[in-house]
Amino acid sequence: MKKYRQYLVLGAMIGSVATAGASDDDNRAVRADGQGGTGFNLNINDIRNFLLNDSTVISIDGVVDPNFRADAQGGTGYKIRYRVGSDVNDTITSGTLDSIDLINTHKGPLTSVDPLRVFNIDVLVTGNTFLDDLPAVDQLNVGDEVKISGFVDTNSSVLATRIEQPSDPLDEWKLSGYATNINATQFNIGPQVVELGSVVVDDCDQGFNEGVYVEVKATPDAQFGANDPITTTTKVECIDEGVNESPNNGIPVALEGIVDGVDVNGNFTIGDQQVELLPGTIFINGDADDIMVGSKLEVEGIFDPFNEIVVAFKIKFLEVRFKFEESVMPSDVVIGESIQLYGQTIMATPQTRDEDGIISSGLSQTTQVEVRGFVDSEGQLFATRVRERGNPDLTDVTLDGRITASNNPIIEVLGISVDTSTSLFLDVDGNGISQTDFFNAVAEGTLVEIDEANLNETTNIVSGGVIQIDEPELPQNPTLPPSVEFGLGVGTITGMADDIFSNGFD
Template structure:
């Protein structure tokens, strides 16, 4: 797939600290300000003389940390954290990469045979255009592991101009034998290295981090050998303090029950996220929870059960959804789909149970596309499905509201006339049009459902309008919930 090319903490030595504790795993961490580290632009933790730093498990100075730049997947342990988990004093900060090694393919861009998804939100260092990269270039990648597809959703990619002392790869083990295993499409020979922190051994399903000596003769067909370190690890919080702590965890949904319970629950690799009736959703709704979707869950984490009870679930990229008739010309296999006037790119993470992204269409068909929107407004398909016979009277459009001219909304370039619609809020309560427009703000995600769609005028008349976003939260009283 070649259109748009578009974690993990390392072994942790975290210790139990003061009663108010935060565990945060999130990309776009910025430490250039020597007095604070910012997570995703909204969680700010003060750096003190006692704050310690690690880069891929190696201690570094505060001065070095301040030069690293944004985009790292980062673990922060902090004290004096209020219930909203948006501030505190950083005690330990760990910056982590998932892969370091040569480019093995450019379509899709891959490192050590691990496909990458890049978007406008990916921080690029040492280059500006992914299409200029060639096989053999050395890259360092931070981001999120998609356990379902084996793809790395990259938050930061650095082009290394000098040889490195080691290559690195983090991922889930498959095809394990006595002397080797695979991480995605990369075969690994573990002869001569003793695994550590693997109580069950290196078996299928466990997550490992490996380091290997660089091999000048390595190609995409090579077995990765000459390992110098191999250990199993928790891909999320590492070794958290005991008891219940305030936590924020960001990642790609790795599993969710079918059918989805109410309130929902899902997995972020090894952590179960449990919503409640009071959980608020931002950037999307319960229906948008799906394998491979990137979310940030904030709430209370119980280290004994590995359950995070979520006060808030935020879709870090606004969720879009389309359902409309498509013809064969609307899908370019392995590249993208044009639906309701929007170009949606396929990525290595696009789920394609019906083969539409791979093979296209042979006739007019009703198609549903789930997607996310990056900071540049580009759309990337997370899933594409056939939905039966074409029907312009049963369409759907969901996305951020760009313009409000009551009773008309503009969503993803389409005009949505809400005059005859039934309105529901983010909790699925029936509300009036007046109440809906009082809550609505530009940028909120709205779903127009059971709609009559006119492709000529790019307009919809929906039977139902659903506000997917919760209103802006009020500040909760600051209090520590950690124990230990």
């Protein structure tokens, strides 16, 4: 790990940088058409509210969309790469956008609807997925063409943030993911085979190697079906999913993505962009233990161009996280689909890390199982990691998550009742507090960790154990010098903003 003292001076290091105009490549230099004159605000990841004006470069997949202003709400759910001008604030939560690029990661035919697959790539749809002019996913049919925006896992499955069914046939197909099984004539993106034909791979500075992230474009093929290779490839391009500009000094960044690697020190990568933690890095909706391959999160920090890393001040897990551990019977597992803990059904996803094969193969006997995951906006639980934790023990169960109801001495965590009458209580710093102080400090939505507790299988009530409040105490936001020229980000459009918020994740 790099020495932390390097980063203590980053705030001072963020000084004058070379003014970087928008690239002329792929029509990105075409400006917005000026509708509305004064511009409007765009909301990214709920808390980042930026102004678009007549000078903002607006593109979709690298091509200008002159109607975007008039149809701004239609951009909800798009994965977006953005650049904020010199009025960017300390936490990259406000400022004027120099440029935005709305990204469809996949454009092409569905080869399955249960499970949902575009090309031969698995797609996870949750209650957080925005459906554009589409009442429900179950109205889609095999062969329908769709546009999908979202974030790609290391196995090249996609967590969809937006799905659109175009009214006209697509004139170009597209898919994104990590290249594997590369040879002279073809390669894979997940299970999808892509034939190169005469195409030469572009922009691979480090070579077209195993695991590089690529975008593939192809001519639509009316004969394409499930398990078929893509044979009409027109372009393959290596894509930098991290900070894709090279400033002279540090700049503020906010990067959303799926973790594709974690080292022994807890530092990690998103799209090959290295992210390093500080001793004081703040975690929202989770903690350092939740950073694992497949985790979806947003990093707020400073890009250090000398080491080409992002130094993380704050890390926010973008879904409500949970961790359950209890005894699981074989009948609690629906092989390939779900697992049940505390009476709650937790769905498997294409991104689930099932390292002991519990969901994929089932259980032969009652076993202590740990499940980590997230809850979508409709209350459905999804597993991100499932692990065996030894022999069944109803006197040593774990329940971490948000409080959904509170009435001393009972709390509910994600709807699971907890009788705290015999519990020990800790504050956010791990200091002992009274039951009264605990209930005065918590409310609906407060994160708590419950360990070493008991479970009554008959009533499904958790009792006793150690209960700690898990809400972070946010530090003073870093202050940037006035000479900062721009900020960079990758996120998801969550709508139009009526107000400007500037308090980061809090």
